[in-house]
Amino acid sequence: MDLGELSSCLGSASCLVTQVSAGLTIGLLLFLVASGLTLIFGVLGLVNFAHGTLYMLGSYFALTAYGATGSFLAAMAAGAFGVAIVGLLMERFLLSRIYGSDVLMQLLVCYAIILIVDDLVKIIWGGDFLKMDLPDAFRQPPVIIAGGIIPYYYLILFGITATIAVALAYGMGRTRFGRTVRAAAVNPGMVGALGINTAAIFAAVFGIGSLLAGLAGALSAPIRSVVPGAGVSILIESFIVTVIGGMGSISGALIAALLIGFTRSFGSIGFPLFTEGMMFLMMALVLLLKPSGLAGKSQA
């Protein structure tokens, strides 16, 4: 523990700018993945253990598209929409058959998907780690604000992920589609009786969740290693976010993801040997004090 270092950081504008921007970027990228996970759980009641695999596929699709076209936009589109299509196929042919099953069955099917996709990735892209080039346009000197350092690409990441967070909150809260989805989550039978195709709604929700995971994978490909099995660590963090925020709560996922982001960025200064432990400690505390999560609704 180095709390002296942490308090001096909190009193320094340059340190605050650097660490807050890093925490926001880590947190918002995590939010993209965790929001899909929580959305799928909230609406479909499915604990998608294969969600990290979708994130990994997003990185591979983006890397391949960027190699073929040299276009960052094409890479992002390939990552997001390619994974959305994979997600839809997964949902229609596999996961829709286990809605309502117990968690053990969901775990088994999802684990099978993880193993199969990991092996397919090794066959197609090889077992080595790969890197996606950061476009030259983004290879700019970092932006300095009040002495704090913010990498240029992180500003872009922040812009994209923050826009998506706002769009998601608006879409789920204020649009007809969002209201229908929330209604289907509470009472799918009643929604179906009103003439709405709930199977299509469920598929759309899974597709959106997959798209978000794929986009997160694509956005992180230029700064992280792309490697088979890369989805595992992001999945663990996403589950922590989902538990802290409340299973099924988008706003809870945002709060929890930012909490994890700041724990990582400030923890590396104040308690560098206990950053991972701190995340699990927070999760344990939430489970003890408010089992439904920070923004989750208590079970009646």
Place this chain on the structure above:
Amino acid sequence: MSQHDRGGIGRRSTLAAGAALGAAAIAGFPMIARGQARQPIKIGMPTILSGRVAQLGVSSRNAVMMEVERFNAAGGLDGRPIEVIVRDSRGVPAEAARIAREMITSDRVDLIFDAEASAGGFAVHEVVRETGTLTLHLNSETSSLTADPRQRFWNAFRVARQGIHDSIAGGAYAAEIVKARNLTRWMTVSPDYAYGRDTTAEFVEYLKAFAPNVQVIGETWPRLFQPDYTENVTRLTQGRPQAIYSCLWAGDLVTFVEQASLYGLFNQSQFFGVNLADYTTLQQIKALPRGMHSGNRYLKTFPAVPGNLAFAEEYNRRYQTFPTNWAWQSATAVSLLVEALRKVGGTDPRQLAAALKGMTIDSPFGADGKVTMRAEDQTLVGYAIGWGTTISADPFVENMTKADWATILRHEQDWKRSKGWA
């Protein structure tokens, strides 16, 4: 008697069987004996062929195959070729141990080439301690594997560079830069497991020994195979050190350097990366910053001798890529084994182990054209160690400074004494 005649072993049949056995002994056994003599010498090789370290495991296998094919093409050991059985542990130590045991008991290999990283290497070490199989550790660099007498037994040898050697050489090199540029404020960023902790502590110890005014003002320990280094990079930028040491390696080092570059970290601090100068790393970093200090893992230009360049070119011709640190070590293991096989004339493990102990061979990877399997702790010494600075294109590292082995050996002995190992 009738019972005897009907089905038992009679005198005549016993005589006939004896005659047949005699005939076989005269005519057949030399054939069988010759057949056994031509049986391949089987080597079991657990290594990492998938995951983030796969490139290194593949390079280890490639180098072994290249050298073994040369040996076999030259007639092997009196007609006996070497056969190598390679299996993927995926970097999981328990799997490495299981594979090694399977190779020994089911495949009946004559010896093991342990081509794992340190964690897997220690797991295999325990298996062969129990089975008594002659084993060459090709890639494990953790010093205690051979330096600690409790880890030492007659049938295990290390044909790899060693953390303590690199740390002494690195400390001596860095101290010269410290004196020239007055770099007193240091931080470290290394992987959080045995190799990272030990190697960093050893480097800092020798850096301070050679440059006593150095202060380590902070450290950050990313976990092995961590996907994102943002928090570690920001920790380093906040500490504003004049110099940074790291023993991150392979994909982890590539990701760290890319992310640190985005923060402009290398404009602010001198970087000393002991594992940077390996082609798998150098070629993966898209914009390799100029002027980073690196130890040589494998460079075709260091040692600058024709044999080293020829090795790199032959490897490149076969596999369309360049060798790695694991590749030169693996090639050296085959060279040492071949020399021992020729000396012994067979595969008796005790005789081979005795031959390997203290063996010196000519090597393009030697600091002075030779490497030695030191008898006292059964580990490789005399290999070329150097440090230089990076440039963005081939040969990637320039201004190589060769480490002095007399200095390394002297400090290594003191270090062993301090640990109670000498």
